[in-house]
Amino acid sequence: xxxxxxxxxxxxxxxxxxxxxxxxxxxxxxxxxxxxxxxxxxxxxxxxxxxxxxxxxxxxxxxxxxxxxxxxxxxxxxxxxxxxxxxxxxxxxxxxxxxxxxxxxxxxxxxxxxxxxxxxxxxxxxxxxxxxxxx
Amino acid sequence: xxxxxxxxxxxxxxxxxxxxxxxxxxxxxxxxxxxxxxxxxxxxxxxxxxxxxxxxxxxxxxxxxxxxxxxxxxxxxxxxxxxxxxxxxxxxxxxxxxxxxxxxxxxx
Numbered sequence: 062x063x064x065x066x067x068x069x070x071x072x073x074x075x076x077x078x079x080x081x082x083x084x085x086x087x088x089x090x091x092x093x094x095x096x097x098x099x100x101x102x103x104x105x106x107x108x109x110x111x112x113x114x115x116x117x118x119x120x121x122x123x124x125x126x127x128x129x130x131x132x133x134x135x136x137x138x139x140x141x142x143x144x145x146x147x148x149x150x151x152x153x154x155x156x157x158x159x160x161x162x163x164x165x166x167x168x169x170x171x172x173x174x175x176x177x178x179x180x181x182x183x184x185x186x187x188x189x190x191x192x193x194x195x196x
Numbered sequence: 197x198x199x200x201x202x203x204x205x206x207x208x209x210x211x212x213x214x215x216x217x218x219x220x221x222x223x224x225x226x227x228x229x230x231x232x233x234x235x236x237x238x239x240x241x242x243x244x245x246x247x248x249x250x251x252x253x254x255x256x257x258x259x260x261x262x263x264x265x266x267x268x269x270x271x272x273x274x275x276x277x278x279x280x281x282x283x284x285x286x287x288x289x290x291x292x293x294x295x296x297x298x299x300x301x302x303x304x
Contacts, residue, residue: 088239103303104294119238124248126294128302135302141243141261141289154247154291167303171292175273 067189071147075186085145091116103169106155107137113157120157147190151176243289256295260288
């Protein structure tokens with residue numbers, strides 16, 4: 062039978078909407094911690110603009126990238142930051158919404174899901190997590 | 197700020213002549229713009245600068261970057277990661293550069 066071993070685990074509140082985790086982003090000596098939801102449908106990690114500003118990013122100096130949704134599209138700017146979730150840290154390329162009223166934070170495929178191995182036990186509100194280490 | 201002081205400020209601004217009132221509005225708008233953009237003093241990581249300059253060349257590829265330099269690239273994250281490690285670079289920033297003619301999906 063296949064077996065997976067994980068470095069870390071984290072509890073989340075299974076009573077809340079979505080699977081919500083604490084996320085830290087950092088640039089130089091500035092960091093901010095906030096909540097984000099795992100979204101396997103999102104192709105990238107997308108965060109509120111104010112979070113990028115709080116670590117000193119000049120949002121508009123990032124790479125302009127528009128994302129599609131079921132109801133329309135929205136503009137973001139891509140930035141390289143250090144991302145930490147459940148004590149697993151790596152440099153990642155994430156996107157910050159241009160619109161200051163955008164207040165969703167999602168951990169998506171490129172930049173997070175493709176860097177880790179996860180297992181979800183939603184019954185108990187527990188997430189198991191490992192950094193993917195190639196040989 | 198105390199509500200009384202704020203009311204006084206608003207009253208004074210409202211009583212200004214149109215020209216001076218426009219000056220106040222412009223000053224507030226400029227201040228607001230600075231706040232939103234970190235006053236032009238914000239930071240940008242060297243990897244971000246590299247991506248802005250080279251995205252078109254590597255669109256549709258996975259790239260491994262370190263301190264603003266391209267270490268490796270490939271069709272999959274695994275390929276880019278292994279090539280970077282072969283070059284002795286661990287902990288490179290790995291990312292996918294979206295094709296320029298496609299809009300990625302931002303989630304539900």
